[in-house]
Amino acid sequence: QSALTQPPSASGSLGQSVTISCTGTSRDIGDYEYVSWYQQHPGKAPKLIIYEVTKRPSGVPNRFSGAKSGNTASLTVSGLQAEDEAEYHCSSHGGSNNVIFGGGTKLTVL
């Protein structure tokens, strides 16, 4: 199964909002409400920030929000802060007890 498609980079100014897309197919994102997003700072392990498309784990600021339309999921970071500069990965249930990831998007806060 092919990886999900994310833009390699994104950027936004402090205090502004930025949206990162994650495109799959009707066999993964389009067929399941199981999209997750992870934040990864350099040299650190990823951290779960969104699961089941829109849900936030305890402790994740509500500046992070997720959505899905058809075969594309998105992560919006509102009120950008310097510490939001990181790489963001999406994942989706891929059917047949499988999960697939995107290639990652590096977010730069200007």
Next chain:
Amino acid sequence: QLHLQESGPALVKSSETLSLTCPVSGPSFISGTYYGAVIRRPPGKGLEWIGSVHQSGTTFYNPSLRSRVTMSVYTSKTNFSFTMTSVTATDTAIYYCVGHPLAVPIAVDLWGPGTLVTVSS
């Protein structure tokens, strides 16, 4: 709570077998609440799920890697292990021991620090 720490060699020769042990602390894995799993990230690429194991011994594998991967649970249930046979340079990656609450790792909320494994020729 569940804490994981990868343990294994940093360098593996091409065509040989890569082995990692993932010590687990906390009750969640032993109780069966969490699955243990391995996810990797090759240089310059995205994350890739390799496989998951439950304390009962039930396993799930990425279909594209299934033929080369085995995961198992130690009798003590305080460790799980991962082996990958016939490695090549494309298996060079940071390998993470992780934990997730459902059979398919659709939401991985527990991560070890990761260990870089380099496959050399």
